[in-house]
Amino acid sequence: MRRAERLFQIVQVIGASQWTTAQALAERLQVSERTIYRDVDHLSASGVPLYSQAGKGYALLEGYQLPPLMFSVEEWQALLTGLSMAQGWAGQRQAEALRAVQEKLAMAVPSHLRALASPVSAPALPERRMLGALLDPLQRAIRERSKVRVHYRDVQEQFSKRIIWPLGLYFWGHCWTLVGWCELRKAFRHFRVDRIVILQTLGDRYPHLPGHTLADYEAAMDARCTDPQSTVEEKTPS
Incomplete structure (x- = not known):
């Protein structure tokens, strides 16, 4: 790493937290603490308003504007x-x-x-735009903890209606799935977003109950992966 990049990163790291120690900076930037001391002295001499306090580390004057972002x-x-x-x-x-x-x-x-453009493009195809019309209200429902009613079509072309507590969205490279607590099954369920025929956001907010949260779901999935005999109930509508 060039010294100019390291100096910029030091200012960014210190500015992002209330106090930062030389040891933490050295570990983050993979240099010695002596190098950090020299760099901080250089920054201070250059007019960057850094100050230090014994036992706490370094801090940056509140309101100081960082220079332009530096990326390779x-x-x-x-x-x-x-x-x-x-x-x-x-x-x-x-x-x-x-x-x-x-x-x-x-x-x-x-x-x-x-002036540089990305060498990769991922244009929004028509089917993705249709999918996007579902993602926006789902994300809002997750954020606001609003129940949703879905009309769902599975891989056997069977239709069902569910009231879901939407908890999270997962992207698998070719499709999105909604994870939620299903009131009908009284368990966590997956739903492929592209198989949701009708989505209705309800006025009801779902409660924050132990055993019904996204963290509970992820913990259950971790347990299921590490213990094949786990009895966690979770199914994915096809």
Whole structure:
């Protein structure tokens, strides 16, 4: 890592927390503490408002504006690629938010990076745009803990109606699945989002109950993976 990049990262790391020790900086940047001391002295001499306190470490003056973001060419193109792929598979509102993030990042990087385009494109195909119409309300329902009613079509073309407590969305590279607590089955269930025929957000908020949260679901799945004899009930409608 070039020294200029390391100096910038030191300012970023210190600015992101209330106090940061030289040891933590050394471990983060994989250099010696002596190097950190020299770098901090250099930054202070350059006018960066850093201050230190025994037993706490370093802090940055509140309100100090960091210089432009520094990425390598590979890092910048990787970031653009990830944003492009996320936009192609996201709902409309989230895709717009991702574009806004990309524009803000472009304003904060040096001009030589701003001129580079991502070598990878993930355009939103018609079927993905249709899927996006479901992702936006599902994400909002998850955020607001709103119950949803779904009309679902499984792989056998069987239809069912469920009231779900939406907990999370998972992307598998080719499809999205909704994880939620199913009031009908009284258990966690998966639903492929592209098989939801009708989605209705209800006015009711679901409670935060032990054993019904996303953390509970993930803990149960971890237990199931480590213990094949686990009796966790979880099924995926096909």
